[in-house]
Amino acid sequence: MQENTRRVRAAVATVAVLALAGCTADEGGPAPTPSTSISTAPSFAAGAEGAGDPYFPTYGNGGYDVGGYDLKLRYDPAGGELRGTATITATATQDLSRFNLDLANLVAGKVTVDGRAATSRADGNELVVTPAAGLTKGAAFTVVIEYGGKPQALDNETLGVGGWLRTKDGAFAIGQPESASTWFPVNDHPSDKATFSLAMTVPDGVEAIGNGVPGPRSTAGGWTTWTWTERNPLASYLAFVVIGQYRMQVGTHAGKPMIIAIPESLPANGNAARALARTGEVADYLATQFGPYPFAAYGGIVLDDDRVGYALETQSRPVYGNTFFGGRANATVVAHELAHQWYGDSVSMRRWQDIWLNEGFATYAEWLWQEHQDERTVQQSFDRVYADFDWTIPTGDPGDDNLFSDAVYLRGAMTVHALRKQIGDDAFFALLKSWPAEHRDGNVSTEDFIAAAEKASGKDLGDFFEAWLFGKRKPTY
Secondary structure, eight states, rough: OOOOOOOOOOOOOOOOOOOOOTTOOTTOOEEEEOOOOOOOOOOOOOOSOOOSSOOOOOSSSOOOOHHHHHHHEEETTTEEEEEEEEEEEEEEESEEEEEEEEEOOEEEEEEETTTTEEEEEEETEEEEESSSSOOOOOOOEEEEEEEEEEOOEEEEEETTTEEEOOOOOEEEEEEEOOGGGGTOBBSSSSTOOOOOOOOEEEEOOOOESSEEOOOOOEETEEEEEEEEEEEEOOOGGGOOEEEEEEEEEEEEEETTEEEEEEESOOOOSSSSHHHHTTTTHHHHHHHHHHSSOOOOOOEEEEEEETTOOEEOOOSOOEEEEEEGSSOOOOOOHHHHHTTTBBBBTEEESGGGTTTTHHHHHHHHHHHHHHTTTSSHHHHHHHHHHHHHHHOOOOOSSSSSGGTTTTTHHHHHHHHHHHHHHHHOOOHHHHHHHHHHHHHHEEEHHHHHHHHHHHHHHOOOOHOOOOIIOSSOOOOOO
């Protein structure tokens, strides 16, 4: 098993102050001057230009922790222009002389930090901000950035084109492992989760849909402002916006808003619409397995765009490429993306290496749902994969080239099922609920999960996880 590199915090040097008043001098030396206090000025330094992820070292930034993003934006589909203001609340995690935000292909104008003008410059896809005065460790601060331009997508080798994609009637912004930086300044790494609010102004007759709970809508001068608020912290790649011509079904489920959006280009009662209509039913079933639904809103959105051949667990409201619904009203993919609301969204990975904690459990949720629907048992799903699987890629450390491979999804799900057999159903299903409850709105690692599984079962599971997560040969089952 590959050992996790542990960061050791350097000890902070202390200065001892001697109370010398009234003391006699050492023999042959002058009497010391009494001292009442010693003050140490902060040592300001620039925040790191990356969060230090082993797979993507330049993703995100260091030196601060974001508390929330508040975006007020305006998008013109005709010209493809996006303009507006981002207000970012954060806390310095070091004595900070300057800091970076991720911002790709957009231009920042006026920037302030705590109301005072700051200087900024673009460095590739980074925005380097220097406040008028240094920020001391532990200090809360607010950054306001006016910015704009024509957003562009990022071509990521891991998943392909992602981020802001323009359409004939609007645009959408989704993607993994990066997308947020294509439409707002952000600390773009899942380890820095933050609340998120969006006010998107678009021409009348165009829908603009985002994360979380819908707020008031206002119209003036031929433009409509749509507002959305996600009060639970989210990882940046889970923030999204979809703009265009959509049929919106607005209702409630379990007392919470439920918003389903289907493009007008697709049939109103087609496969996609019928699959997403089961969102509440699927979420309720998963709650029996994982515990209470963790967010304040439900829903789902379908994209009718050939560039999106995947579904993404955007927080509170997954986005689905229509390719999943070409042959049938496929509710299995709905189960997968809704499972992520617990495993991946509410409880998020600390580093991209830990992505099996998202995808392995979401794939296992597919198997549970299929058994619930009397399609096949979980054991049958396991057996059909286990027999002829390629075990050469370790699930617990797949490498950035294999983040979205079968080693993460299918071998991850097999690991989950093998754990169930190893520790028994009582301990296993208790763990399925205690894990998201104990780590709600937080970040976790594979090591954290191993420790939780050992605590839940009372067993030493080191050899088990070594074989199923990190070995390169077929584990004994």
